[in-house]
Amino acid sequence: MFDNRISERRTMTNEIKIRAEGVDVYYGDNHAIKDVSVDISDKMVTAFIGPSGCGKSTFLRCINRMNDTVASARVDGTILLDGEDIYDKRVDPVQLRARVGMVFQKPNPFPKSIYDNVAYGPKIHGMAKNRAELDEIVEKALKRAALWGEVKDRLAAPGTGLSGGQQQRLCIARAVATEPEVLLMDEPCSALDPIATAQVEELIDELRQDYSVVIVTHSMQQAARVSQRTAFFHLGHLVEFDETDRIFTNPTDPRTESYISGRIG
Numbered sequence: 001m002f003d004n005r006i007s008e009r010r011t012m013t014n015e016i017k018i019r020a021e022g023v024d025v026y027y028g029d030n031h032a033i034k035d036v037s038v039d040i041s042d043k044m045v046t047a048f049i050g051p052s053g054c055g056k057s058t059f060l061r062c063i064n065r066m067n068d069t070v071a072s073a074r075v076d077g078t079i080l081l082d083g084e085d086i087y088d089k090r091v092d093p094v095q096l097r098a099r100v101g102m103v104f105q106k107p108n109p110f111p112k113s114i115y116d117n118v119a120y121g122p123k124i125h126g127m128a129k130n131r132a133e134l135d136e137i138v139e140k141a142l143k144r145a146a147l148w149g150e151v152k153d154r155l156a157a158p159g160t161g162l163s164g165g166q167q168q169r170l171c172i173a174r175a176v177a178t179e180p181e182v183l184l185m186d187e188p189c190s191a192l193d194p195i196a197t198a199q200v201e202e203l204i205d206e207l208r209q210d211y212s213v214v215i216v217t218h219s220m221q222q223a224a225r226v227s228q229r230t231a232f233f234h235l236g237h238l239v240e241f242d243e244t245d246r247i248f249t250n251p252t253d254p255r256t257e258s259y260i261s262g263r264i265g
């Protein structure tokens with residue numbers, strides 16, 4: 001009886017959202033990702049760390065097929081989202097990207113109003129029957145991104161007029177407005193000051209209650225602060241993947257040890 005409860009709980013906390021099996025990525029002749037297999041859990045933050053050029057962003061972009069847009073890129077292997085192959089010919093990448101949202105390094109609001117930035121995705125995907133429903137979706141997404149209080153009185157103002165940290169939270173609101181299941185973040189704080197970084201990190205911690213979050217970061221301190229799982233990449237290989245605490249206190253691979261102690265990077 002007791003054992004059953006334990007195993008039930010483990011299953012719940014470790015539910016796999018994304019499973020990558022034997023993934024290779026090539027840009028022409030450049031073999032950027034080499035035979036990577038990894039399970040990414042639901043309702044957790046997974047950090048990808050590693051030296052510049054090791055393939056973190058390339059692998060992240062495989063998860064919502066952003067590499068489809070790079071002419072020289074070829075992706076081999078399998079990536080499953082809830083057990084379904086996202087590279088299956090029947091999968092529409094636009095629909096996939098509504099389920100697997102992305103936030104980029106540099107805040108990139110559209111040259112539109114704050115409202116329209118958030119309403120854009122829900123409109124395309126026909127999520128609202130009328131203006132009142134769209135208003136509700138926009139409000140919910142802006143609240144989710146901890147921005148509502150700061151912008152509710154100026155929704156018609158341009159998104160590009162906000163501060164850098166606010167723009168990044170607007171991009172997070174835009175990403176969550178389509179109710180994704182996974183949120184990919186490629187160095188989301190690298191263009192932000194320390195206060196805005198702290199706000200976005202706090203937000204990431206809240207978002208994991210609802211989503212599987214995957215974040216690429218150059219900052220080991222940030223990975224340690226925001227993630228529960230960490231994957232260390234080196235020269236296109238996934239060297240080590242474990243609980244974040246373990247990666248930073250007791251890694252098994254000497255390459256991970258060298259990276260976290262600052263000897264490579």
Ligand SMILES: Nc1ncnc2c1ncn2[C@@H]1O[C@H](COP(=O)(O)OP(=O)(O)OP(=O)(O)O)[C@@H](O)[C@H]1O
Pocket residue numbers: 027030032050051052053054055056057058059070072218
């Ligand atoms: N669009 C692209 N076209 C061609 N080659 C690319 C492209 N993007 C990345 N690469 C190459 O793929 C390899 C991995 O790069 P990637 O940007 O994924 O690494 P990264 O670990 O995210 O690096 P960084 O931390 O510097 O962003 C590098 O050799 C890089 O030059």
